[in-house]
Amino acid sequence: MTYIQIHDLHKIYNHNTPEQIHALKGISMSIDKGEMLAIMGPSGSGKSTLLNIIGCLDYPTDGKYFLDGQLVSSLKQNMLAKIRNKQVGFVLQDFGILNDRRAIENVITPLLFNKSVKWSDMERRAYKIMEKLEISKLAKRLTRNLSGGEKQRVAIARAMVNEPEIILADEPTGALDTRLSDEILSLLQKLNREGKTVIIVTHNPNISKYCNRTLNIVDGMIA
Amino acid sequence: MKNLYIICKGMWKNKGSIIVLMTQIMLMCLIFNILSTKFAYVNQSRKMIKTSKLDNAVLFMPAERFCNLIGEKTGNTYGGSEDIYNSYYEMKTSIAGYQDITAVGTVHAGMGLVWDTEQQEYALAGFQVYDTVLLESLFLPLREGKLRDLLTANGTVPLIVSSPLSKMYGLGSQMDVTIGHNEELYKVKTTVIGVLQNNYCYYTFPGGNIDSILLSDLVEKRISHSRDFFCILPPFGLDDDNIIQFTAEDPSFICFFEGKGPTDFLVDQWNNQAETEGLGKFITFEDMDSRERKQIIIGNRSFISLGLIVALISLIGISGYNILQMLKNRQEIVVYLMHGMDWPHLFFVEMACNAIIVLLPAVVALGAVKVGISAAENTDTMLYGPLNLIVTSGICAAYILVSMVTVLLLYRDRSLSSLMRRDEK
Known part of the structure; x- marks a missing residue:
């Protein structure tokens, strides 16, 4: 069942200026529900741009993007914010964990913007997901004192706390050694087996072995 | 409660600059409230002249x-x-x-x-x-x-x-x-x-x-x-x-x-006559009123200058604070936006922070002036009243307006991905 459908997607930064950059040049693709997909390519190939558009962080310059049958490329920003909150979980390489806060405070972040979750239920829900990822003992610790692997688990817990359908991971193992990378990828694989659609953007070819499918992007186009 | 949490977390991170800014605003509000009490005192007579049949x-x-x-x-x-x-x-x-x-x-x-x-x-x-x-x-x-x-x-x-x-x-x-x-x-x-x-x-x-x-x-x-x-x-x-x-x-x-209303010519004529006869001088109520106001300004020149300098510093300060807030809290802001905060909500949070920074010291200054005047033994040149509320509200509105413009300018490019890229740089 197709969950994400992209048709002739273009993204041009600094459009109509001398500094114009054509980051995506007519990408068309579809991703099934429950798929674990690796998007690979060299730096500057446009893979993170594609992930930003899939994650509703950015608008395409041209083309259509359907998420679960809904045309999201033309939705207003507040609607995109709702989609980001309810349907998408983000795991980033070294960005996104607030180091001056405790692990549990990081995990509850998406719940702050989920109107269906009460303030009093937030901590309980965060603990539940942290227990599942076996990091509940880290809950009260400041994230600046956590190891890279622990931080990334906290990031995954945060991505999962609103029970989204898709998890988007941008170089999730970029700052980790091989053993920790395997742990994190196994964890993402586990979530995928539970039915989550996982999309990983990476330039590390070893990650593709964890995924059902690999998509190569070169110079803004699918190779 | 969620909003309060977000606001407090954001403010706590910049507590040092917030305290400095609040102190400036409080000082400025104190200065202008004290001046207001002096003008309010003069206003009593003007009000009485206007409401009486003294035209x-x-x-x-x-x-x-x-x-x-x-x-x-x-x-x-x-x-x-x-x-x-x-x-x-x-x-x-x-x-x-x-x-x-x-x-x-x-x-x-x-x-x-x-x-x-x-x-x-x-x-x-x-x-x-x-x-x-x-x-x-x-x-x-x-x-x-x-x-x-x-x-x-x-x-x-x-x-x-x-x-x-x-x-x-x-x-x-x-x-x-x-x-x-x-x-x-x-x-x-x-x-x-x-x-x-x-x-x-x-x-x-x-x-x-x-x-x-x-x-x-x-x-x-x-x-x-x-x-x-x-x-x-x-x-x-x-x-x-x-x-x-x-x-x-x-x-x-x-x-x-x-x-109705003496002409300048008539008053001049009377004054010339009274001066020639060595009797005294005529003066209109409007003239007295303007002289009194001028006297307050002359008598408080350094005080007014200090107030204006502090106002200028703190107005620059509140813009600076918002820029600093954006720089220091950018990662936090991006994380919030990424996880479902929308731009109006971000604007609301930023404005709520600014409102606290402005209103808290303004209310403290207003209260201090009121208590001070009540406690003072000799207050025959000052009067606490509606003018204090008007001046304080005006100051608060000006600061909130400046901060609102600053926040709007800072976030005029509402692109989350560009905000993320700026942070990566």
């Missing part, structure tokens, strides 16, 4: 030679120099005969009154009108009773009381007040004939120092030491323990004339 009147300031001894005239005896009084009376008659002048009216300045000898509370009798012409022209905001009854002697001294005092002494009730006379204290029976709307201000109009022609010197307004205990009495005295109303005049007096 066809000007004030006359007698020459210095008439001003040295104008005291009480009781029956045929006069407390001061008979010669001065007689020449003063001639001068007044002469002025009354000037072209277009229809009447002159005089008010007696305030007199001390011991309210209760045991508590040593006292109030100044603030508005002692004995001139029918003037009484009919002046407006005093009475809640009950008639101002005209001040002229009615009915065996007791007619009295107008303040609103708080009227709870104990209502209209028609009698009470004893103690007055000092010839270094002795006497009990005087009074009857309440009116209750003032205004519960803490009263006017002596005109009065005070007559050496200068500034409004503050002509129109004296005082707040009594004990706000709940002041009253308005017509001039009266004691003679062998009997109450008698006496004629006591402030040297300056009000001249009424035909038509």
Whole structure:
């Protein structure tokens, strides 16, 4: 069942200026529900741009993007914010964990913007997901004192706390050694087996072995 | 609760700069509130002039030679120099005969009154009108009773009381007040004939120092030491323990004339005549008002400059704070936006932070000025009132506007991915 459908997607930064950059040049693709997909390519190939558009962080310059049958490329920003909150979980390489806060405070972040979750239920829900990822003992610790692997688990817990359908991971193992990378990828694989659609953007070819499918992007186009 | 959490987390991160900024805003609010109290004090007289039938009147300031001894005239005896009084009376008659002048009216300045000898509370009798012409022209905001009854002697001294005092002494009730006379204290029976709307201000109009022609010197307004205990009495005295109303005049007096509003030409004409005759000087209420305001500005030049400098620094500061907030909290903002915060919500949070930074010190400054004025023993140049609220609200609105513009400019490019890229750089 197709969950994400992209048709002739273009993204041009600094459009109509001398500094114009054509980051995506007519990408068309579809991703099934429950798929674990690796998007690979060299730096500057446009893979993170594609992930930003899939994650509703950015608008395409041209083309259509359907998420679960809904045309999201033309939705207003507040609607995109709702989609980001309810349907998408983000795991980033070294960005996104607030180091001056405790692990549990990081995990509850998406719940702050989920109107269906009460303030009093937030901590309980965060603990539940942290227990599942076996990091509940880290809950009260400041994230600046956590190891890279622990931080990334906290990031995954945060991505999962609103029970989204898709998890988007941008170089999730970029700052980790091989053993920790395997742990994190196994964890993402586990979530995928539970039915989550996982999309990983990476330039590390070893990650593709964890995924059902690999998509190569070169110079803004699918190779 | 969620919003409060987001706001507190954001502010805590920049607590140092917030404290500095709040201190600046509080200092600035204090300065402008103190200045407001001074202007508010002057506004009382302007309000009274406007609400009274004084649009066809000007004030006359007698020459210095008439001003040295104008005291009480009781029956045929006069407390001061008979010669001065007689020449003063001639001068007044002469002025009354000037072209277009229809009447002159005089008010007696305030007199001390011991309210209760045991508590040593006292109030100044603030508005002692004995001139029918003037009484009919002046407006005093009475809640009950008639101002005209001040002229009615009915065996007791007619009295107008303040609103708080009227709870104990209502209209028609009698009470004893103690007055000092010839270094002795006497009990005087009074009857309440009116209750003032205004519960803490009263006017002596005109009065005070007559050496200068500034409004503050002509129109004296005082707040009594004990706000709940002041009253308005017509001039009266004691003679062998009997109450008698006496004629006591402030040297300056009000001249009424035909038509509405004196022309500059007419005032100039009167002034030329009075100067030639060596009698004194005419001055319009508008002129007095502007002189008084100018005097406040001149007298507080360095204070106003300090306020403006602090205002400028803190206005730059609040813009700087918002830029700093964006730089220091950018990762946090991106994380929030990424996880479902929308731009209006971000704007709301930023504005709520700014509102706290502005409103908290402004309210503290406002409260401090109010408490300070209440506690001060001598507040006869300051008046806390609606002007303080207006000024404080204006300052807060200006700061919130500046911060709103800064926030809008900072986030004018509402692209989350570009915000993320900027952070990566």
